[in-house]
Amino acid sequence: MRSALRLVLFPMILLVLPTSAEESIVGAVKTLSGNASLQRDGSEYPLVIGMPIYQHDLVETTVNGQLGITFRDNSRIAIGPSSRVAISQFAFKPAQRQYGFVVQLLHGTMEYISGLTAKLSPNSISIETPTSTIAVRGTHLLTRAE
Numbered sequence: 209m210r211s212a213l214r215l216v217l218f219p220m221i222l223l224v225l226p227t228s229a230e231e232s233i234v235g236a237v238k239t240l241s242g243n244a245s246l247q248r249d250g251s252e253y254p255l256v257i258g259m260p261i262y263q264h265d266l267v268e269t270t271v272n273g274q275l276g277i278t279f280r281d282n283s284r285i286a287i288g289p290s291s292r293v294a295i296s297q298f299a300f301k302p303a304q305r306q307y308g309f310v311v312q313l314l315h316g317t318m319e320y321i322s323g324l325t326a327k328l329s330p331n332s333i334s335i336e337t338p339t340s341t342i343a344v345r346g347t348h349l350l351t352r353a354e
Contacts, residue, residue, distance in 0.1 A: 233260040233280070234261055234263050236277065236278060246261075255275060263296075264295065266295075267293050268292045269289055269290060269316070273290075274286070274287065279300070280298075283326070287318050288316055291317055295311060299332075307328060308325075308332050310336065311334075311336070
């Protein structure tokens, strides 16, 4: 029974490991309803609760999908149905004073709730859409891109 469980879990663990030593987990899927997928390094995976998110990941929800991601600095984004969001940049290293949070809303709806990065370095946060860039200065934002 344990060996069968290991055979099932080992490939799943490989899906969530970083592709290089420099990459690290920037967040994780905290809520999910319906269907959503993740594109990483040219491959596509179904999202599940608890799945780690890395810089440069692209997440996409279907017409019935919604998901929430919590980042290491406790920032949160909620992604609505039929949406595509790219995690362009995330840096949260308070000891080195390195901060950055850039998310691209390519299509659909997204809600952003700020975390520690907004308090420590508010100029480090932006949300990009196909037609504009939003410099976030507040703590809560809801945006839509067609």
